[in-house]
Amino acid sequence: MSADSIRVTLPATRDNLSALEAGQPVLLSGIVYTARDATHASIAGALEAAGALPFELAGQALFYAGPTPPAAGRPIGSVGPTTAKRMDAWTPALLDAGITATIGKGARSEAVREACVRTGAVYFAAVGGSAALLATHVLTAETVAWPELGTEALVRMELIDFPAFVAIDAAGRDLYAMAPAEWKVAR
């Protein structure tokens, strides 16, 4: 990770996040909650039933990930981002309800990009396939809800200097659209 990485503490306020620009390397430290497909369905169900996010998730960051069990003396063996696109159907509603940051991999829908602008939220991209390395940046992992979902349970993780990139910033700039255009070679 390059020396000019920007340190970001999570949970972050929208004011903290507004200075970030798509493409910047970042080091994330602090609290995130893992949530992938089945977790999103459960969170969305709770949001619809109660009118608010469960487990005081408002203001927090969601990490799209399903870790492996503990190993090598660490709270989890390996953990890295899963494809964010599969969460796109739920994300605008979750950002409107108070989620301020998401961490995953891959391009997202226009509706998610618009929701980031509307709510001042940021989408971070971590490097898929680097889960053994990323797990060394996880200090603690504690299951908060839905343990019956196995790897899809809602897990509170504390990160330290977890490497990522700003993929969609609060102004709506989208690295997944910008970067290939910059490097595309005429055929």
Next chain:
Amino acid sequence: MPRVEAIALAVEAAVAEAAVTLRPDVLSAMRAALGKESSERGRAVLGQLLENAQIASRDAVPLCQDTGTVWVWVELGAQECLPSDLHAAIDAAVARAYRENALRMSVVRDALFDRTNTGDNTPAFVDITLRPGSGATVHVMLKGGGSDNASLVAMLDPSAGEDGVVETVVRAVEAKASGACPPLVIGVGVGGTFDSVAKLAKKALLIPLDERTPEKRRRALEDRLLTAVNATGIGPAGLGGLTTALGVRVVSAPCHIAALPVAVNLGCSALRTVTVEVG
């Protein structure tokens, strides 16, 4: 020798090895790509993936948290007689390997009607074919969801030819590669039938990147596909650069006079396959 047990033990060991070990030819190709990548972000990603491979191997932890579904292809010598259920033995081996190596359980009971986790990463997805002789060749692949989701089958008109194959592969990559963990290894199947072409693409992922076919036209098509895919600019992790794929392998087969089936199976940067001979 009881072949069922030997094959099951081979599967168990292969799962454990594949989960934590980057294939040597993929590792070499990734190192070479780092030397050629012009994008600073792309180099940072490739560096992170190489460091990841070291940590996984040193600490015996999975390269990727998605330790996949297990795909097993058993090429069985026709002289062998299998007295018991090979499918059940392979599933038992997979369950043991996932439990004992702290791998992730990523299989649900039914795609649509019961998405509860089976809890032991079974069933494995097993293909058994016969070949002359004795013994067995056992291929094991741990296939991640992100890259399998980005794969496709297309039934082209024969007139589409090689251009159509190139277009189909580039379309698949441009549509979904950013979520498939590039740099990719791309398996392309051409020919057969609607159902069998996907298997050709998956089997193409088993061919080492440092091994080239002597067939000139096939080699030229693989080179053309790699150039076309890398021209997309998608780059390492989809964050821009010259290395969208490390290699492309094409397996082709006979087909109907009316058909040109094409399948594209994307392999992620943590392509995990192991092949073992069972004597």
